[in-house]
Amino acid sequence: MHYPLSATLFAFAILTSQAPAAATVFRCTDEAGRITYAQQGCPGGSDIQKQQAYNPSPGSGKAVKMATTNPRSTRKTTPSSDQLTIVAERHDGCGNRISGGERREAIIKQRILSGMTRSDVESALGRPSSVVSTNGRTRYRYEKSEGRARTVTFDEKGCVTGKR
Template sequence: MPPSSQFFLLLSLLSPLPLALATSVHRCEAANGRITFTTLSCAAGESVSLQDVRAFTPGSTMALLPPAEPRETSGMKIQRKEPTVVGQAQDKCGNLITARQRREAILHQRVIAGMTQQDVESALGKPDRISIRNSATSYRYDTLRGRSANVEFDEKGCTKEKAKSRTAKSPH
């Protein structure tokens, strides 16, 4: 067989026939209005109508909606407005800092007023010492080279101010 005839034979075997992609489906409507689609026959007492169903070939498209009408928008001025916050989550520290400020402080390992105990532990890790007096809690972090940091929390578990850092006195 010459190469061109082999090519055409292969092409004809691989390309689907339009008739092979189409089928008929029975649309069965019962007396109560219930509609059933089936390739089998309908039940007794149901009205039958044939529906022609075609499978789409890859790459073919069919518009579901009519095309949109082009409109002039150059003369229209759209003013953007900031969204209005109707409800806002209230944290136990009274929303002294925003979520962005909290996230940046944790990432940079800083402590700022309005952070919770969990925020401080996320930023600095577990404290070396915890002391509780009356209703106030204090976290102490000992670092290398004799430095330490002390973070104080109020009765709600919120930081009062920036962490205080101290240098231990040298024995010399």
């Protein structure tokens, strides 16, 4: 039986795409002995160990050690100057006035906090019944079935403003 070239390439792509995923992670030990794991490296003054993390596909049938330490890759970092470098900080556009944990808890409990974004409010309360924009401020109005309404006001950056 002869298969078209596209079907053969498709089958080959499916078979080769299911290779197990492996990644290199860094095991960081600080002066106090606290251990953290990172994908981007360790802060200055930490002992670093590179580890290979192997994530087998489910149902492979045998137990697999999840991380192994390469003894040749262990080294001590030297603290650099007093300059602070932040790697991967989230900027929500509202000045990061609330933490990620506070944001998640507020969305789950359908509470609105000053500093939340429009998408946060829509995640918590859904789409508004009406939207009114005046003088750079936007108001979301949510009508409830009991005849009551809830209004959320955003500043010109799209951030929830506090009560005055």
